[in-house]
Amino acid sequence: MSSREEILNRLRGNVRETYDFPDLGFRKLEFADPVAQYVETTVTTAGARVFEIKPTDDLNEKIREAYPDAKIIASNVPGIKADKNPDTVERAQDLEDVDVGVIKGEVACAENGCVWIPQTMKEKAVCFASETLVILVSKQNIVSNMHEAYERIKFNDYGFGTFISGPSKTADIEQSLVYGAQAARGVTIFLTE
Amino acid sequence: MSTKHSIAAEKFNQDSGRVTRHDQTFWSVRSKRDGLAYQLEEWEQLRESANLIKKHTITHLADYLEQFETNARKNGVHVHWAKDADEYNDIVMQIMREHNVKKVVKSKSMLTEECHLNDNLIRHGIDVVETDLGERILQLMEIPPSHIVMPAIHVTREEVAACFREKGIIEKHGAHAAEGLLKEGEDWRTSSDPTYLTRAARYHLRDNFMEADCGMTGGNFGIAETGDIVVCTNEGNADMSTSIPKLHIVSIGLEKIIPNYKAMGVFQRLLARHGTGQATTVYTSHFRKPRPGAEMHIILVDNGRSSILGNIEHWQTLKCMRCGACMNTCPVYRRSGGYSYTYFIPGPIGVNLGMLKDKDANYHNCSACSLCMSCDNVCPVKVDLSTQIYKWRQELDSMGHADPMKKMMSAGMQTLFEHPSLYTTALKFAPLANHVPAFMTNIKANAWCYGHTMPEFAKESFHTLWKKGKVK
């Protein structure tokens, strides 16, 4: 018998009483103004910045404004002037020296600042290895809680997606909070209409 | 006969300042958790839902595992089954050999700890680098974790700095890491500033991410309906580990499978709030398919779990999602430290998991509980932790591990309490002796007097007063 059969048989043999999946219809956290709450959560607990972007704003200028010292910008978002494109770099390693990665978030959650970022590029390293991130989020796509977020998120053929709530952080040394552990050291949310 | 836990705990308590720091560190996490709990109206409903979802999943686990496997395969992921630690290690080695792996970057996984993966990799000449900062510190210092979520919190910044110096990390990355960070006059060669040390580690680990040919992660959840593996971190190290190398190996215990996204919503909201007192981890990553041009393997590990399901008293330990909250709240853990326990997972859940793993080695931890039941009320999935510890204690005698002193005292009490007349006589003489009452005759006076004065016996017990008609 293979280990697979052995394990499955033992599991089936060891069940005495079964339980039903519960009803999750209880009332869940809702914000009157999820957009305002999202901004509040993001700038306070999540440790990111939020820039409100008007339709008339030039995104490339705003990126400069957010990170004036950036030398290498990487993005595959149409219209973004980038020095590197995560779709066309040869290897993930080529994104190691990126100062700003510009990526798109599809759903954002007010209760905890999470933004859903599906992989839309060949090398997702741009989402993690970049020194800092600019994440584009539309106000239309902000929900109150994670239950709603999970109802909304979608996968594409890349088969990867991540919720990111802010800069990478750690408190592993004597519990002191430090931003910029292994991934992005800073995150700026561009909140679009 | 003192348990190993009590002996180690006494040593730990010789440094009172250390106990204070340890206690405060974890109490502050518990307090942050409470703060979030009070803010969320549906808190108790979330906990109860999590409890029921886990009960449901665990009692339908074979079906969900098959569903998970089918979906993962459809996604182009290789799925392996390991019945125990040996088979698990063999599978890992086989995958690594096929890919000619020389260096692995690894994100934190208690399962790999349980299976002693690192030792095995090293034995086979593979360079393994832990990428969670805490785990990396421990790996460099060659010491085990003292907590499952904050594994190196007991190490001081000075110790970290000394270790980084010794391992050449400061020499290689210190100057770069110090740029714009250290105060005027502060020397990067000797600094133990946590921000600076974290940055030095960042550069050190960056080199490793770039060079590795394999990334290994654990999995906080596996979603049956979609085949997703979900990994939650704050540092982003699991994502770094899997974004660069072309091979991703996931190691996951069977019990981490959950049915669907509805369940995921519940657990995502509970995990970080309980574990670290944050509303979310920074990253909640869903791995469904391998990266373009890469390979992804999932190893489903049993290693005793399917047998635990058959254990009437203890099957609910399978609900555990390793959030660490029961350790943070445990007044005994906070005052005895992770190393006082004989099992690598400390605290209430560790006492139970240790017993399930190896009773003879781990019965020593059963004394580490005052039965205060705080853990039961903290746990996001309502594992009946203290009830289980109480039940283990009932079994110790038949295992031959009962403390003879406790046994003798209990037998003495039995005789006394079963015979009211004997009990009354004993009570009468107690105040005369006025140091140890008959029914406590065998109490180790030393143990009680360690921290207490002896209680004084009343001149007349309630019984006597009643008999004499003095109770009015």
Added chain:
Amino acid sequence: MKIGLFVPCYVDALYPEVGVAAYKLLCSLGLDVEYPEKQTCCGQPMGNAGFQNKAEKLVENYDELFRGYDYVVAPSASCASYVRFFHEGIVKHECEAAKRTMDLVEFLHDVVKPTSLKARFPHKVSLHNSCHGVRELGLSSPSERNVPRFNKIKDLLQLVEGITVMEPERPDECCGFGGMFSVEEPAVSTRMGKDKLRRHIATGAEYITGPDSSCLMHLQGIARKNGEPIKFIHVAQILAAGL
């Protein structure tokens, strides 16, 4: 209403005044109270030590002795709780007496529901919320949970004239007694007790009070060893003050 008074072994031997206070208090509220003399212990010391099987006979005796009462009332939260939640599991059958056993505070608050008391106690006390009172009997809302805040002990104490009731920081953290735990893990138990004591003292209270003499005995032993002058008193004694 016929009440059986259960005065657990250590209260009997060490703190008879607590039993006396409970008796007086119950009588003063017009209840018919009896004290069956053949009572001994609830069995908890053996159970927590891992020998609940040695308590089987005792449990049967308890059931027999107290079965005929409408309520069994004990001035000791953890004993009442042990009887109610463990006795049936030990003898593996239903126990009438166990079902109707209540802690004194619980009984007064939930059954008798007095709106005033004759007691006067012009002192500042720090309330010790003992674990089994909080997390088994529900005498107060556990700090771990998001449930409406309440405290039955405090509610009752507020009926006493002149009293000021304080609660320590970490109001329901364990004091470290735990029965045999205190002799098996003396270092941790003592440390927990010291921490608890310090937080009680920090409230500025003259007395530490609680529904459980076992916790108070532990804290008192530590206080005396360390020369702390703070006084200890059981809730029953305050509620019966002046009777």
